[in-house]
Amino acid sequence: MNKAGTNLMQTYQRLPLAFVRGKGAWLWDDKGNAYLDALSGIAVVALGHGNDVLADALGDQARNLIHTSNLYRIPLQEELGRKLCGLSGMSSAFFCNSGAEANEAAIKIARRYGHGKKVRVPSIMVTEGSFHGRTMATLTATGNRKAHAGFEPLVTGFKRVPYNDLDAVSQLAESDPDIVAVLVEPIQGEGGVNIPDKNYLAGLRDHCDRRGWLLMVDEIQTGMGRTGKWFAFQHEGIQPDVVTVAKALGNGVPVGACLGADTVRGLLTAGSHGTTFGGSPFACRAALTVVGEIERNDLVNRAGELGTRILRDLSNRLASDQRIRSIRGMGLMIALEFDKPCPDLVSLCLNQRLLINVTAGNVVRLLPPLVLDDEEANLLVDRLVAAIRVYS
Numbered sequence: 001m002n003k004a005g006t007n008l009m010q011t012y013q014r015l016p017l018a019f020v021r022g023k024g025a026w027l028w029d030d031k032g033n034a035y036l037d038a039l040s041g042i043a044v045v046a047l048g049h050g051n052d053v054l055a056d057a058l059g060d061q062a063r064n065l066i067h068t069s070n071l072y073r074i075p076l077q078e079e080l081g082r083k084l085c086g087l088s089g090m091s092s093a094f095f096c097n098s099g100a101e102a103n104e105a106a107i108k109i110a111r112r113y114g115h116g117k118k119v120r121v122p123s124i125m126v127t128e129g130s131f132h133g134r135t136m137a138t139l140t141a142t143g144n145r146k147a148h149a150g151f152e153p154l155v156t157g158f159k160r161v162p163y164n165d166l167d168a169v170s171q172l173a174e175s176d177p178d179i180v181a182v183l184v185e186p187i188q189g190e191g192g193v194n195i196p197d198k199n200y201l202a203g204l205r206d207h208c209d210r211r212g213w214l215l216m217v218d219e220i221q222t223g224m225g226r227t228g229k230w231f232a233f234q235h236e237g238i239q240p241d242v243v244t245v246a247k248a249l250g251n252g253v254p255v256g257a258c259l260g261a262d263t264v265r266g267l268l269t270a271g272s273h274g275t276t277f278g279g280s281p282f283a284c285r286a287a288l289t290v291v292g293e294i295e296r297n298d299l300v301n302r303a304g305e306l307g308t309r310i311l312r313d314l315s316n317r318l319a320s321d322q323r324i325r326s327i328r329g330m331g332l333m334i335a336l337e338f339d340k341p342c343p344d345l346v347s348l349c350l351n352q353r354l355l356i357n358v359t360a361g362n363v364v365r366l367l368p369p370l371v372l373d374d375e376e377a378n379l380l381v382d383r384l385v386a387a388i389r390v391y392s
């Protein structure tokens with residue numbers, strides 16, 4: 001017998017921990033220890049683990065119909081498209097299976113749009129510190145040299161500017177007539193929970209309007225209520241041309257969507273894009289149930305309120321800690337930035353039976369499920385503060 005895991009490609013640095021069961025914000029390992037989940041499988045299980053309503057819907061759907069094909073009409077896909085367009089103010093949807101695929105669709109839309117305008121080499125403006133996925137095009141769009149290393153040649157047609165810098169956008173616009181779209185996260189997740197200045201997105205919207213570019217907002221991590229609005233762009237009162245979602249959309253059932261406004265209607269045509277699994281009855285039933293449960297339990301407002309409270313409590317309790325550069329967040333997307341790399345905080349939190357993540361080297365990221373109750377929120381703060389107190 002091989003050692004456990006040796007038949008897996010070593011693409012992840014896994015913690016020596018295996019969960020076998022979950023309920024709400026709690027996970028149990030194979031030794032029976034309970035952990036408070038403040039990461040949600042990286043912003044995925046917004047409704048928590050072992051959700052009964054979702055389980056019942058999925059059981060019912062699995063018995064009835066899992067997959068047909070996009071060769072046929074799929075009523076649940078039509079219903080989900082209608083629902084997501086209603087929530088986002090978009091007008092059409094393409095369904096796929098992941099975040100990277102949703103962004104691939106967005107990139108293809110931008111290229112078709114550019115060719116329609118007779119731009120010779122349609123290019124997409126992307127930002128430093130961004131994360132858009134691991135396929136070749138989304139990897140290229142990602143603003144992290146380490147993610148690119150060894151995978152060259154990358155895809156052409158991307159131009160990079162610093163994040164949260166509208167002057168840089170103006171400068172690139174002056175020098176590069178090939179730009180046709182901007183692809184941007186409203187808050188950079190993997191890049192360190194970087195929250196741009198108020199009006200950054202509105203400023204980008206303005207650039208796009210003046211120059212005829214598409215504004216494409218990657219809401220894969222921020223979407224589905226996490227920041228206290230259904231979509232983070234809604235905090236700025238703007239409407240993008242393209243919105244991508246995935247992560248929380250299926251609460252762990254793989255489903256992603258690329259949503260388009262009227263400005264991109266008709267660019268993707270029959271035969272020009274597609275996927276075998278995308279938008280299956282099963283995936284769409286999952287997403288419709290997730291949206292329904294978020295609505296029924298008012299979890300979008302809950303995320304906003306609870307986030308404000310956790311942020312205030314952490315700020316109060318850790319105010320005197322000189323190693324912490326900033327405590328910031330929006331809704332239940334919360335970060336503590338340290339003055340130096342802090343990878344050890346992951347295992348110190350494990351000792352407290354708390355699951356967190358460190359991203360961008362020195363940023364503790366909290367993405368708890370939206371169903372967290374008040375008591376669990378207090379426990380989250382207590383355990384995190386305890387881990388930070390013993391951290392040296």
Ligand SMILES: *Cc1c(COP(=O)(O)O)cnc(C)c1O
Nearest residue numbers: 098099100131132133189220221
């Ligand atoms: C996770 C993430 C992606 C990639 O999603 P996958 O489902 O892993 O392909 C893209 N963009 C953002 C902002 C993300 O957080």
